[in-house]
Each structure stands twice: as C-alpha cells, then as structure tokens.
Amino acid sequence: MADTTVRIDGDTLRLPGGVVVRFMRTLRLPEKGTHDLPPGLGVFPVRRVADHPGTVPAEWLARGGVLLPMYLREAMWLSFAGSTEPAALQVGAGKVCAVSGRPWSDRLSRDPQNYVTLPRQPWLDGINSGRGTVRQFVAVPLGLGATVEGQVTGEEVWGGVQLQSFPLNEEKRAEWREAERRRTAPRPPGPIGGGYGAAPPPGAAPMMAAAAPAPGSAPRNRSAAAMGLGVGGSMRQEVYQDVRALTDYAREPAARVFVHLVTPPEWRRITGEEPPPSPVDRAAYTKAGLPWYDYYDDDAYDVAPTDTLAAVQPVGEWLGSDLDPWQQPAPGQVHHLKDAPGKPVEDGDW
DSSP, rough: OOOOOEEEETTTEEETTTEEEEEEEEOOSSSSEEOOOOOEEOOOOOOOOGGGGGSSOHHHHHHBBBBEETTTEEEEEOOOTTSOOOEEEEEEEESSSSSOOOBOOSOOOTTBBBBBBEOOOOEEEEEEEETTEEEEEEEETSSSSSHHHHHHHHHOSSSEEEEEEEEEEHHHHHHHHHHHHSSOOOOOOOTTTSSTTSSSSOOOOOOBBBOOOOTTTOSSSOOOOOOOEEEEEEOOOOOBBOOSSSSOOOSSSSSEEEEEEEEEHHHHHHHBBOOOOOOOHHHHHHTOOEEEEEEEOTOOOOOOOOHHHOOOTTHHHHOOOOOOOOOOOOGGEEEEEOOOSSEOOBBBBO
C-alpha cells in the first residue's frame, strides 16, 4: 500500500514520493519594476494543527494540516530543495492554483499546466504572472479582497496555502530508480537548500525559543485572524514546463496538506511559542553586502503566464505603500546560480 503520510521533520514538510517543502522567510520587494531573487532569511516554524486542539479554531481542526506565523505584508517563498524523486506538486493560494490561476483540482492538467515539476523546479516565490517572472507571495488578512483568492474568485473563504503531490506511477518510478542505480558516479547529496536560502545570513536575528503559555491565559477554540496570500513585487523566475507525459504520474494524489497562516499574536496564543522576529529591513540588508540571486537555465522552458494571474494586483493597491526607501543591490551582491520524521500531519475536509 502506497504511503500517504505527510510529516514534519524539524520545520520541513515531507510528502510521499520524496517531496520536500520548506517555507522561507525573505525580504519583500518593491511593487514596481522587476528584481533579482531576494535571499532566504531562515525558515518559518511549522506546527501540526492537531497538536493544539484547545486553541485553534474548530474549522481548522476540521481541515487538519499545519500552521505557521507570518507578519502582515511579510513575504515568503517555497523551497523544494532536497526533493529526492520526480513528482508533480500543486500549489494553491486560497485554493487558486499559483501556476494556472484555475480553481483547485484533484487532477493534474497540462493545458494549462497546474503544478510545478520536482525536483526540476528548485523553488517558487510567487504566482505565475508574467513571461519569465512571478509576483512575490505576501501575507494579507482575509476580508479586504486583496488576496489572490479574493481577486480571482470574488470571495475569500479558504486563505492559507494548499499543497498536493503526485509521484510517478509504479512503472515509471521503477524505471527512474533503475536509471539512478546505474549511474556510475552519483554525487553525494548536499545539505537541504544549499545556495539560495540555505541558511539565515550573518547578522540576521535568530529564531526565538519557545515559551510556555501562562496557566489559563489562552481562550479555547476562539476564532483566529485568518490570513491568505496576496502578491507583491515582480522578480525574474521561471515556472518550468514539464517534459514528462501526464501518464507518467499517479492518477490520484499521494497526499495533500492545508497550511494555515496566522498572525504572530495568534501564533503565540495557539502554540505558546514566541514567533520569529519581524522581517529584516531591506536597506540595512543591502548595505551590509549580503547576497541576492539571479537564476537562469537555458535548457528549460517557462510555463506561459495566464491572464487570470497576470491581472492580480499587488497588496499596495489595496493597503497603500509602506516600504522603506529601496536600496538597489550592488552588482557584486547578485550571485548567479545554475541549475527524522515526526507524527503524521492530519488531513481533513477542504
């Protein structure tokens, strides 16, 4: 029987078929112009919803999954580094596909492509909104209409992030594994996430240690401030066209997980842990000489942008601008790149 278990390993999500996903903290880009890839500033902490039955909202328990803390307008990217076998991964923002702009589906599609192909796709920083570019994932509250979900569907019901994985089917997986076995000089695996976003930069504020909640201080199962993903600035990044046939993949998803986004005060109330420190100031980061990234791969083709996602407006159009003065990175700061499990995460009704 195929494994359908999603687990948290540290702050890494591991889905069946060798799929690895980490949620990376980063700098928010200006909403005008097109920029290089911003750096990773460490991972967001991830916790199982089922471990906090007395403090998460009842509807979250019904949906299952995991939760992570984000500040209002904080940016995030998804790292897939460390994924070990070919797989198709669907990524949703409020149950809107971040690649195709179509509604969430339990089936893979090629026209338009509604998934990223792993491990070919090393990361995803935002929605597929332009030729060779994406618009950055940025956290915003539900109810304003600023989320991708709100702008595409006209409603804000789900929020959060949704992931669903499709490994290779048994025949193709056996063929791939045999080909890997025959390789005469395989490279030893490197650390998860090497290069872009591998670790917090020198001088970045560390994650805070967990703090025990005061007795009786947390109200039980109250509503939490729901958050979803809007979009910020544009950056140069391809969403790669898959070179495999759809029939290479399993017909049914191996697993899925709902990722709830919570504000730092709600994170503290629900988990009893201190949230990460506020995001690093952009100008100070650039002034310190810390790296930005430019990734180009001339052997791959980009998925065509969709009119639906191209029309999504950045959060500044809804909430107004709050960016500090932008300091462009110097040329030497832009780095050119080439190409123990815990308890299972529970799925629910969504």
